[in-house]
Amino acid sequence: MTQSVDQAMAGFDPALPLAVALSGGADSVALLVASAEKWPGQVSAVHINHGLQAAATLFEDHCRTLCKRLNVPLHVQAVNASKQAGQSPEDAARQARYMAFSALAPDKYGGVAIKSIAIAQHADDQVETLLLALSRGAGLAGLSAMPAHWQRDGLDYYRPLLQVAGADIRAWLVQRGVAFVEDPTNSDEQFTRNRIRARLMPALRSAFPQFLDTFARSASHAAQGQQLLDEVAVQDVQTIARSTDGLPRIKALQGLSRPRQANALRYWLKQNYQCVPSTVQLAELLDQVADCTTRGHHIHIKVGSGFVQRSSDVLTWYNP
Structure with a gap:
């Protein structure tokens, strides 16, 4: 079942200190505000400036203003998200972000002492990821969509809002009078994910009102199946x-x-x-x-x- 922001945050219990990946958009702003309220003095924000669009400066300025108001330390990291041959722009940006996040881990590159990182993907993002995987003929790993928790480079990563609808996040911000920035690229339908968001998601919502819950359940079943395959693979790789x-x-x-x-x-x-x-x-x-x-x-x-x-x-x- 989908949850409210407050319900999701009540069940979120990461190791502290926590860093929130802050883009300046509605989802990451809500996650930062909720985290800073729950753990005052134990939360910082990380803004990754990819330098890929003219609005990058606007996003960074908004993040600085918000963090100053919340009294939350902000780490701004400019990255080179240029794609390599055979690499998608999205994957290039993702890998650049991970490199920047890794620098926050203790004992890595003189990084600050961060134990956990929270990322603000929500229930709509999860369904979009599942639909993308289906469109590409993915196996169980792709159909598992996004995990709520994983580890990388000595850090714990979390997606605490995966069961919260995007509309509910925005309503939560409006109720609190918290401003956010709209990413102009979100309406660019040359990107497959944006076409899914603009065309398929409204149709699914109309035809299957509970689709956020049921699609997430299917992704969870796929993740369980993939876990079993991984366990078999570990045994087989050891054998061969x-x-x-x-x-x-x-x-x-x-x-x-x-x-x-x-x-x-x-x-x-x-x-x-x-x-x-x-x-x-x-x-x-x-x-x-x-x-x-x-x-x-x-x-x-x-x-x-x-x-x-x-x-x-x-x-x-x-x-x-």
Whole structure:
């Protein structure tokens, strides 16, 4: 069931000190205000200036004004969100944000002592993420949408408003008389997420009034299924791994069913190299593994940003 902002914050119990990712938009402003009220003196804000739009200065100025009024320390970090070859602008910005957040961790790059970071995605964002995943033919990992809690670079990340509707967040701010900035790019329908927001979400709301709850439930079921797949993958990777370096042995890999081979290889690539193979790449790799019955069989396949190749009796991955 969707919650109010106050209900969501009542159940939010991160390790302190807490940093709130503050864009200046309605959702992050509400999260910062609610967090600062709940933990006075234990909350700071982080504003990432991507420098990708003319309104960037307006967003930063608003964040400075708000934090001054709330008596909350503000860390402003300018990042280079230029995308690399084969990378989407959204992914480039996301990776740049993570690098900036990582600098806040204790003992990292002289960072400040932050234990947790809160990000303000809400229930509508969760459904949009699920619809994006469906449009791309994603597996269970994509259909799981966004987790409410995860860890990265020694920090705990939270999305405490995932069960709060976006409209309820804005109503909460209006009731309190708190201003926020509208991102002009949100109405640009050249971006798929914006088209989903402008065209599909109103239709879904009309046809299925409870869709925020039911779609979130489906994402939760997918996340549980993905967790089981990960547990199986851990066992299989341990079974097929060469003892000296953990590389998957081809003969041992061939002893698994094709679905378990795919699951194990996908997990091995992601955990060790942050590499996510496409469906076509993984299918080609599995075909080559199946055909690898002689010493002279050569494997060299593009996977992600690098290549999987055969080295003696194991598979390796490298990024040239």
